[in-house]
Amino acid sequence: MFSLLRRSVAQQVPQGAPFRAVLDDTLLRRSGNKIPGVAWRRDPLGPRFQTNFVRAQRFLQLSAALPADNGTHRMVPIAFLHAPTPPKPQKPSPEKQAQYRADAREARISVLAAQQISQLRADLDQDEGGKARPLIVAFDGGYTNSTVLKNLPDNTICIGRIRQDAALYFKPDPAVMKPRGRRLRYGKAAPTPEQIRVDDDTYAWESIPLVHNGISHQLRYKRVTDLLWRTTGTLQMLQLIVIAPLGYRLRKGSRRLYRQPAFLICTDAALPPEQIIQSYFQRWDIEVNFRDEKTLLGVGQAQVRNESSVEAAPAFAVASYGMLLVASQRAFGTTREALLPPPKWAANHQSSRISTQQMIQQLRADVWGRGLGISNFSGFASTTPPDSKPEKCFFPLASAVCYANS
Numbered sequence: 339m340f341s342l343l344r345r346s347v348a349q350q351v352p353q354g355a356p357f358r359a360v361l362d363d364t365l366l367r368r369s370g371n372k373i374p375g376v377a378w379r380r381d382p383l384g385p386r387f388q389t390n391f392v393r394a395q396r397f398l399q400l401s402a403a404l405p406a407d408n409g410t411h412r413m414v415p416i417a418f419l420h421a422p423t424p425p426k427p428q429k430p431s432p433e434k435q436a437q438y439r440a441d442a443r444e445a446r447i448s449v450l451a452a453q454q455i456s457q458l459r460a461d462l463d464q465d466e467g468g469k470a471r472p473l474i475v476a477f478d479g480g481y482t483n484s485t486v487l488k489n490l491p492d493n494t495i496c497i498g499r500i501r502q503d504a505a506l507y508f509k510p511d512p513a514v515m516k517p518r519g520r521r522l523r524y525g526k527a528a529p530t531p532e533q534i535r536v537d538d539d540t541y542a543w544e545s546i547p548l549v550h551n552g553i554s555h556q557l558r559y560k561r562v563t564d565l566l567w568r569t570t571g572t573l574q575m576l577q578l579i580v581i582a583p584l585g586y587r588l589r590k591g592s593r594r595l596y597r598q599p600a601f602l603i604c605t606d607a608a609l610p611p612e613q614i615i616q617s618y619f620q621r622w623d624i625e626v627n628f629r630d631e632k633t634l635l636g637v638g639q640a641q642v643r644n645e646s647s648v649e650a651a652p653a654f655a656v657a658s659y660g661m662l663l664v665a666s667q668r669a670f671g672t673t674r675e676a677l678l679p680p681p682k683w684a685a686n687h688q689s690s691r692i693s694t695q696q697m698i699q700q701l702r703a704d705v706w707g708r709g710l711g712i713s714n715f716s717g718f719a720s721t722t723p724p725d726s727k728p729e730k731c732f733f734p735l736a737s738a739v740c741y742a743n744s
Contacts, residue, residue, distance in 0.1 A: 339657035344416045344458075345465060346664045347402040354471065356495075356613075357462060358403040360413060360621040361454070361477040363421065363447055364628045365394035366638030366652060374645040375422035395638065396421045397652065398450055400458060401624045404664065407671045409549070410690055413623035414663045415631075417458070418656040420649040421450050448485035451477070459491040469493075474613075476621045487570045487605065495606045497617050502532040502601055506578065507566040523572045528565055531601040535560065535580045543582065546612055548619070557615065558582035563607050575607040579614050627659075630694045635659055659694075666697045678703055 351357060368376045375395045384390035400417035424441040427434050443449070455475055462468035473494045477486075482498030490496060508525040515522045534541050541560045548557040560580040567576055583596040604614050631637040635658075640651040670676055670692060677692070677700055 339654070339661070340416050340418070341461065343414060343657065343660045343664060344402065344461060347404050347414055347416065348462070348465060348468060348471075350405055350667070351471075352405075353467065356472040356474045357468070358411075358474045358476070358617055358620065359416070359458065360401050360403075360624045361398070361451055361475055361481060362621070362624050362628075363396055363398045363480075365392070365396055366632070367392055367394045368638065369393055370643065373643055374648055375420060377423055377425075395648065395652075396423075396447070398447065398454060399624065399627065399656070400454055401627055403620055403623075404667055406667065406691060411620055411623070412663060412667065412691060413620065413627055415627055415656050415660045417454055418653045419450060419454060420653075421445070421447055446485070448481060448483055451481050452486045452489045455486070455494065455496075456489070456491050459494050474617050476617045478621070482569075482603065484569045484571075487574065490605065495604065495609060497602060497604050497614055499618075500531060500578070500601045500603045502535075502599075503530050504567065504601075506530070506576075507568075509564050509566065509575075524566055524568070528562070531578060531580055534562060534578070535582075535599055535601075541580075544611075546615070548615065555584065557584075559611060559615065561611050565603075567603070570605070574605050576603050576605060577607045577609070577611075577614075578603055579611055581615065631656055631659055634694055634698065662694075662697050662701065666692060666700075 381390040398419045398421045401413035403411040476497040479499040506528040510522040510525040543558045563577040565576045579602040581600040637655045
């Protein structure tokens, strides 16, 4: 099912354009003590000043960018992998303890992420015309490490978030390299990303227009190319993108507040900064996928306890959700003319794309209409506004009342 979704998304991408994907993990809360894969996990919704723990399953999701007619994108899940950790043995022998440590190293989320990226690259190479298509994967700072970045397949570009105090280096200067002895691999230490952000004399700000969720922003950024990082090694030349904090107001006329700056690295030193910023901003849509999957579709709420069922049931629901997104894009695009009219109590605000709730309502209307033998179920709904005043009564009201009582 996920391979069908991947090929459907690739068909919508223009020929030769990169295949964009995002990567992240999520938790499905489960309270059973005997459900396979359930363990204590750090609660991502807990406050910053207190680390809370919940019992949950961990899943790794890959979502691909499905282009729309108005230039926007919608993320469609193309992989949903169960990522449990091995249970710690009680009073183990030295052999079992060594085996547990080996299994724990292989079950790390970074190792699974690197495997999923390599698998996606291999699947794209097998598709028609996919071998020449570059793969761009964006993820958060949890995956910007040596496990992922040092195991990238060919024709794959990664964009990730980096710490503000990361130790970066310039390329080694050939003039200072010794003719004999150990070859110099790293040059002088480069400024940290935070130092580059505050140094306006050496590194000047550039600006580009960015449209995100139908809202246009004037984004400021700084770009530094040909950098090295010990985490990725000497074989990958990186470029750093520093995004200035975006200003906002809680209400009209209030004090201007600022969000946190973002520091991005890209494994392709020649990729235009507009594509890097756009690819990373698309990463947020995977959080929308998680919200829809948990709140609207009830992923993880199936009462199953078998080892294969706890993996297959959530994956089947997520694959069905992806098919709903692709089918809605093919049927309607970004227009709402063929959709059911909204109820009278709904707000008149029109978003830049069709919501998942509207897709589910349209699917119910189509299925129920087919079951009732109605070709056009939406014909029951009338889009004409009702009369503001009732019709005038042309007969005596007293006679009408007496006639009704008789």
